[in-house]
Structure formats: structure tokens, C-alpha cells
Amino acid sequence: MIDFKKEVAQLISNQVSELTIEEINDMLERPVDSKMGDYAFPCFKLAKSLRKAPNIIAMELGEKLKGCELFSEVESVNAYVNFFIEKKAFIKASLSEVVRMDGKFGSSTIGENRKVIVEFSSPNIAKPFHIGHIRSTVIGNSIYKLFDFLGYDTVRINHLGDYGTQFGKMIVAYRKWGNKEDVEKAPIKTLLEYYVKFHEEVEAHPELEDMARDVFTLLENGSEEEMELWKWFKDVSLKEFKRVYDILGIEFDSYAGESFYSDKMGKVIDIIKDRNLLVESEGAMIVDLEAFNLPPALIMKKDGSTLYLTRDIAAAVYRKETYDFYKNIYVVASQQNLHFQQLMKVIDLMGFDWSNQCVHIPFGLVSLEDGTMSTRSGRVVYLEDVLNRAIAQTKEIIIEKDVNTENIEITAKQVGIGAVIFQELSNGRIKDYVFSWDKVLNFEGETGPYVQYTYARAASVLRNSKEDLDKLVVKLNDIENIDFNFIESDAAYSLVKLIYRFPEVIIEAANRYEPSILTRHLVDIAQAFNRFYHDEHILVANEEEKKAKLLLVYAAKISLHNGLMLLGIAAPERM
RNA sequence: GGGCUCAUAGCUCAGCUGGAUAGAGCAGCGGCUUUCUAAGCCGCGUGUCGGGGGUUCGAAUCCCUCUGGGCUCACCA
Numbered sequence: 001m002i003d004f005k006k007e008v009a010q011l012i013s014n015q016v017s018e019l020t021i022e023e024i025n026d027m028l029e030r031p032v033d034s035k036m037g038d039y040a041f042p043c044f045k046l047a048k049s050l051r052k053a054p055n056i057i058a059m060e061l062g063e064k065l066k067g068c069e070l071f072s073e074v075e076s077v078n079a080y081v082n083f084f085i086e087k088k089a090f091i092k093a094s095l096s097e098v099v100r101m102d103g104k105f106g107s108s109t110i111g112e113n114r115k116v117i118v119e120f121s122s123p124n125i126a127k128p129f130h131i132g133h134i135r136s137t138v139i140g141n142s143i144y145k146l147f148d149f150l151g152y153d154t155v156r157i158n159h160l161g162d163y164g165t166q167f168g169k170m171i172v173a174y175r176k177w178g179n180k181e182d183v184e185k186a187p188i189k190t191l192l193e194y195y196v197k198f199h200e201e202v203e204a205h206p207e208l209e210d211m212a213r214d215v216f217t218l219l220e221n222g223s224e225e226e227m228e229l230w231k232w233f234k235d236v237s238l239k240e241f242k243r244v245y246d247i248l249g250i251e252f253d254s255y256a257g258e259s260f261y262s263d264k265m266g267k268v269i270d271i272i273k274d275r276n277l278l279v280e281s282e283g284a285m286i287v288d289l290e291a292f293n294l295p296p297a298l299i300m301k302k303d304g305s306t307l308y309l310t311r312d313i314a315a316a317v318y319r320k321e322t323y324d325f326y327k328n329i330y331v332v333a334s335q336q337n338l339h340f341q342q343l344m345k346v347i348d349l350m351g352f353d354w355s356n357q358c359v360h361i362p363f364g365l366v367s368l369e370d371g372t373m374s375t376r377s378g379r380v381v382y383l384e385d386v387l388n389r390a391i392a393q394t395k396e397i398i399i400e401k402d403v404n405t406e407n408i409e410i411t412a413k414q415v416g417i418g419a420v421i422f423q424e425l426s427n428g429r430i431k432d433y434v435f436s437w438d439k440v441l442n443f444e445g446e447t448g449p450y451v452q453y454t455y456a457r458a459a460s461v462l463r464n465s466k467e468d469l470d471k472l473v474v475k476l477n478d479i480e481n482i483d484f485n486f487i488e489s490d491a492a493y494s495l496v497k498l499i500y501r502f503p504e505v506i507i508e509a510a511n512r513y514e515p516s517i518l519t520r521h522l523v524d525i526a527q528a529f530n531r532f533y534h535d536e537h538i539l540v541a542n543e544e545e546k547k548a549k550l551l552l553v554y555a556a557k558i559s560l561h562n563g564l565m566l567l568g569i570a571a572p573e574r575m
Numbered sequence: 576g577g578g579c580u581c582a583u584a585g586c587u588c589a590g591c592u593g594g595a596u597a598g599a600g601c602a603g604c605g606g607c608u609u610u611c612u613a614a615g616c617c618g619c620g621u622g623u624c625g626g627g628g629g630u631u632c633g634a635a636u637c638c639c640u641c642u643g644g645g646c647u648c649a650c651c652a
Contacts (some may be wrong), residue, residue: 027594028593029591029594031595032595032596032597032598033595033596040595042594042595042633044594044632045632046632047577047631047632054632063639063647066590078595078596079594079595079632124652141627161652163652164651164652165651165652166651166652171616178622245592246646280650282649282650283650284649285622286578286649286650293577293578294648295576295648295649296576296649297580297649298649298650300650301649302616302652303650303651304579305632305647305650306629307650308651308652309619309652310589311652333581333646334645334646335646335647335649336646336647337579337580337646337647338579338646338647338648340644340652341578341579344606354605362579362580364580364581364645364646365645365646367645394597397614399613401612401613403612403614405614416613422645426587426588426589427587427588427589428588428589428598430581431588432581432582432644432645432646433587436587439587439601444600444614444615445599445600445601445614446588446599446600447614449614450600450615452614452616453612453614453615454614456612456614457611457612457615458613460611461611461612463611464611465611508591512591512652516589517591520589520599523599523600524599527599530615531610531616532616533615533616534607534609534615534616534617535616537610538611539610539611540611553611574612575612575614
């Protein structure tokens with residue numbers, strides 16, 4: 001595809017020797033108002049070296065650049081030189097690209113032969129999968145899809161919280177107050193009750209803590225009875241988690257959680273020792289990070305058992321050895337910023353030059369209207385409930401609107417789940433937010449259903465065109481014979497512009513690990529499409545006009561489809 | 576107290592590595608369906624961009640400082 005920005009930079013570069021083409025490219029911007037042009041070059045920086053007023057420079061430069069074929073107009077306004085791309089060339093370049101990519105529009109091979117690991121979701125065994133977990137799950141899934149679409153080899157890892165003293169507590173609690181049937185009926189809910197009770201009882205009976213620690217030590221040493229219970233807890237929990245993943249359509253390549261690394265820490269500790277990093281402090285073994293303005297990293301407890309950080313170091317080393325990753329991405333809450341700073345610093349000090357290939361992608365906290373979520377106090381909104389309620393509401397709307405859809409169940413699921421995921425990916429990751437039923441169940445405006453609806457509209461137009469879709473695309477392939485005059489209106493042209501930018505938006509979203517950039521762009525495309533759809537009639541009698549417009553609809557439809565897919569959202573053909 | 580982070584319209588938020596009059600959605604009011612899906616489209620905004628300094632031709636954007644919220648700081652994960 002023609003990179004129009006580069007073309008502009010080249011033109012200017014021919015006239016301006018003071019700046020390199022890269023510098024010019026960086027300086028080029030898109031004017032706030034498209035009436036001012038497609039690209040703008042500000043001349044302020046040249047004022048010093050040319051010893052002229054910026055507006056004079058702009059005027060002179062503008063004169064020299066007039067009359068080149070890719071640009072219909074070059075205009076100087078104040079200190080800016082504004083470029084208007086020749087519309088037909090632009091439309092042709094944009095839409096040819098969509099057709100050429102044959103459904104894969106927006107994808108790339110820039111990541112070829114590079115392995116990217118995305119660790120995400122990572123819930124704790126025997127704890128509820130609540131609304132707080134949606135962030136890592138959905139953001140991580142989208143980041144995975146973005147990298148996958150850009151050609152990277154990807155590995156999705158669910159780093160389960162399946163290890164630690166908490167399981168000592170759980171086993172003690174189960175033995176004291178539990179019974180098998182209850183757990184089998186509602187595993188996580190019941191196990192959580194035991195866990196809560198443990199914390200209540202421990203106030204009056206502090207010896208329970210010691211029991212829990214002892215039991216965990218037994219578990220760590222592979223004691224059969226404890227292992228069996230732990231395995232059971234894990235199995236029933238995973239079954240519940242998978243139910244949620246199925247609804248969301250999310251899969252993992254590996255469920256290697258914390259316990260997976262329990263036998264891989266000795267080696268890591270040896271390296272730390274060999275490097276003279278391990279020092280004793282208050283009975284525990286630490287790596288002193290004071291020189292880096294960080295609190296000490298605890299490697300080993302007084303009693304010799306390891307900690308979360310130790311396991312994460314082992315996990316990183318294991319992953320490097322196993323996958324030889326180009327990037328090792330952790331989609332984990334911002335609460336753990338310090339943890340990851342320490343993790344990466346220790347890896348660095350251990351002499352691994354790949355420590356900077358590990359990247360923590362933090363996100364903000366979800367709280368409830370009555371405060372922070374707390375599993376121990378039972379103040380929690382289950383993710384599964386949110387999803388089911390969104391599906392139920394969608395079903396009501398479908399029935400009320402009497403939508404022509406083959407299968408209400410499937411459509412309701414696609415739209416309901418889409419609404420929840422889209423809402424989650426709408427804003428910047430780092431922001432904290434308060435969960436609100438009103439918000440997730442609102443389907444108007446900048447929402448998932450709005451984008452899906454737009455997609456369904458486009459699909460409907462193509463259906464109604466009475467053209468066989470496959471044949472249509474082949475026909476459209478004949479780009480030379482399409483008269484782009486018919487899609488030069490403001491409404492059509494602004495849609496083309498957004499479609500043109502779609503591939504670069506995907507790259508930016510991946511580079512910044514920020515799916516919301518894509519989410520926002522999809523809303524823009526949907527808005528532009530709806531305006532076009534409303535203002536102009538597509539299935540007109542004139543065959544030439546119809547052909548041009550259908551090509552645009554087709555391009556919009558593919559963009560929306562691929563965009564939604566990258567967010568982990570289905571694109572329904574009817575709704 | 577130290578570190579990290581956030582603060583933009585009534586509410587929820589965009590605003591890319593500084594650039595031309597700061598933008599959406601929601602809520603509110605008013606329009607638009609003999610025409611391809613009204614989950615739609617169009618119109619209506621007097622914002623100390625938290626306050627104060629600084630850098631710059633130019634700052635919501637970069638630096639400093641203050642205020643306010645969130646997270647976090649040794650044997651949990």
C-alpha cells in the first residue's frame with residue numbers, strides 16, 4: 001500500500017536540506033480538521049536555521065511543492081503547509097489493499113520468527129473468578145490476538161495461583177469443617193466458605209496458622225494425602241474457570257501455574273548465590289536492591305521455603321530456556337508494579353541480558369460501588385453472573401425488537417458478551433474504575449453492540465445486493481474498472497480514510513500494549529459507516545455506482561470484523 | 576514517610592513521542608422511518624484541561640512544586 005505520509009516527507013525533503021527525511025516524517029501531522037488537509041507540515045522549526053518567519057517559509061515551500069500528481073492541492077496557511085491527497089488515488093490505494101489482503105486486512109508478517117509470550121488471566125485456585133479478573137483476561141487475550149495477527153509466534157500462559165500457604169489453610173479448613181458432597185456441588189463457593197471460616201477462627205485460635213504452614217510444607221514435600229486434596233481442589237476449580245473461558249471464547253496454550261515451578265527454584269537460587277547476590281537479613285535470604293532505590297527482594301523465608309518472587313524468577317528463566325522468547329509479557333494488575341520491578345532487576349543482576357525483554361503491562365483496579373472487592377468478606381461480583389446477565393438482557397432486546405436472526409441464543413451470547421468485553425477494552429488500561437451494572441448493560445453509543453450492529457448492517461447490505469459474496473469479491477478485484485467518483489463524498493471519503501489507517505492502528509495498539517486504541521478506532525469506523533449509510537443510498541440502480549459503494553461497504557465490513565476479532569468479540573451477521 | 580500512578584464538560588472518558596478554534600459517548604432537549612436493520616442518523620456545549628511556577632516561537636501534553644484520590648513498601652500472592 002502506498003504510504004502517503006512518506007510521500008509527503010519525500011517531497012518536502014527534496015526542497016529542505018536542513019532536515020532528514022525521518023525528521024520530516026516525525027514532524028508531519030494530521031490537521032485537526034480534515035478541511036485543512038490530510039497532512040500538515042509545521043515550519044516553526046525551520047525559522048531559526050533559515051532565518052525567516054515561519055509563515056514566509058511555509059508560503060515559499062508551498063509554492064515549490066504545487067503541482068505534483070499524488071496531491072490535488074498544496075496550501076500554505078500561516079506557518080503550515082497543508083497537503084490534500086488526490087482523492088481517487090487515495091481511495092484506490094486504500095481499497096485495493098483490503099481486497100489484496102483477502103479477509104486478512106490489517107494483518108502483517110512483521111513478527112515472523114519471533115516468539116511472544118503473553119501471561120494473562122492467572123486466577124487463584126479455589127477463589128472466585130470475579131469481575132476484577134476480567135481485566136487481565138480480556139486485555140491479555142486481545143494483546144495475544146494483536147501480536148498473533150502481526151505474525152508473531154505466540155504462547156498464551158495462564159499462570160495459575162495454585163501454590164502457597166493459602167492451600168495449607170484450605171486443607172486445614174476442609175479437614176476441620178468440610179465435606180465432599182458440598183464441594184462437588186459448588187466447588188469454589190464452598191471452598192471459599194471454608195477459607196473465610198478459617199480466617200474467622202484464626203482470631204481465637206492462632207495455632208491454626210502454624211497448622212496451615214505445616215500442612216503446606218507437607219504438600220511441598222509431596223506428601224500423598226495433601227497432594228491428593230490439592231489436586232482435587234485444582235481440578236474442580238479449573239472446571240469452573242473453563243466454563244467462564246468457554247463463554248468468553250478464550251483459550252490458553254499452557255496452564256503452567258506457580259506449582260509448576262516448585263521444583264525449578266534450586267537452580268535459580270544457585271545462580272543468585274554464585275553471583276554473590278544472596279544475603280541473609282533478619283533470618284531470611286534476600287537480594288539487596290538498595291543501590292537501585294528498591295526495597296529488598298525476598299528470595300527465601302526464614303523456614304527455607306520460597307516465595308512468589310522466587311517462583312516468578314524461576315518461571316522467567318524456564319520460559320527463556322523453553323521458548324527463547326522475543327518478549328515475555330505479563331498482563332498483571334498495577335498493584336504488582338513493585339514486584340515486577342524487583343523481578344526484572346534481580347533477573348538483570350543474575351546476568352541475564354534478556355531482562356529487558358520481560359515487560360509488565362499493568363492495569364488499574366476495579367472496585368464496587370460499596371468499596372473494594374473482598375473475597376474474604378464475600379463482597380464480590382462473579383464474572384459469570386455479569387456475562388449471563390448481559391446475555392439475558394440481550395435476549396430480551398432481541399425479542400422486543402423482533403430481530404430477524406436464525407438463532408436467538410447464539411446472537412444474544414455474541415452481543416451480550418461483546419458488550420462486556422468491549423466496555424472493558426474501551427478505556428486506557430491504567431485507569432481505575434467502579435463496576436456499574438448500568439454501564440455494562442448499556443448498548444447504545446460507544447459500545448460493543450453499536451459496532452456489532454454496524455457490522456450487521458454492512459453484512460445486510462451485501463446480502464441484499466443479491467450478489468454472491470465470493471463472486472462479488474472477485475468482481476471487486478477488478479479495481480481498475482471501478483469508478484471512485486461515486487465514493488468521494490465527505491461521508492464516504494472519511495470512511496475510506498479510517499479504513500486506510502486500520503493497519504497502522506493495529507500496530508500502534510500492539511506496540512503500546514493498548515487494545516483501547518483499536519476499540520476507539522472501531523467506534524470511529526462505525527460512526528463513519530453509519531453516517532455514510534444514512535446519508536447515501538447504496539443499492540442504487542446505477543450498476544457502476546453500486547459497485548463502487550459495495551466495495552466500500554465490503555472494506556468497512558472486513559475492517560470491523562477483524563477489529564472485533566482482535567478484541568475477542570464475535571461479529572454477528574444479523575442482529 | 577518513600578516509591579508508583581491518576582486528576583480534562585453534570586457523569587464516563589479520548590486527546591499519539593508538544594503544534595493551527597480542546598473532542599466523543601452518556602444523561603437532557605428538539606428533529607429524522609412509503610428508501611439497503613431506528614441497537615441508527617442530525618441539531619443544541621460560557622470546560623480555571625486540579626493549583627502555582629518553569630522550558631519553548633508554541634504546553635492538556637515536557638520539567639519542578641503543591642493539593643487531592645488510588646495502589647504499594649520483608650517472610651501472602
